Amino acid sequence: MVLLKNIHPPTEGVRHEQSDTTAVLDGQRLGCGTLYVAETRLSWFDGSGLGFALEYPSIGMHAISRDVSAYPQEHLYVMVNGKLNDENEAEMAEKAAGDEEDDGSSSGGDDDDDEGVISEIRFVPTDKTSSFENQPTI
Secondary structure, three states, rough: OOEEEEEOOOOOOEEEEEEEEEEEOOOOOEEEEEEEOOOOEEEEOOOOOOOOEEHHEEEEEEEEOOOOOOOOOOEEEEEEOOOOOOHHHHHHHHHHHHHOOOOOOOOOOHHHHHHEOOOOOOEEOOOOOOOOOOOOOO
């Protein structure tokens, strides 16, 4: 199970905000919420304020997927380096929350346990007319 944390959505450097977006992590539907594309991270929050944030260095690949044979709806596909389980998710969320409070530059150490392991996240917007197509690159 994925641990969603009670952290605040980004307020600075937000380049795109997409409401009514379903997050699906490794095939597990997390719910419908709001996706934020900010200058330093990608964040998603459900309606209750729980969510997660991904620092860009952890994102190995991202793409807009229109291949309905791979997934039944168009979506933003994000491949994350490492397995997003309860502990890793909590660490990433806490680091993102800490970074928002402290602008100091601290670099996290590499976790050799996650080497070669990936997680797939699909962000599926309800409103297809407001696509990610003309939005800033993450």
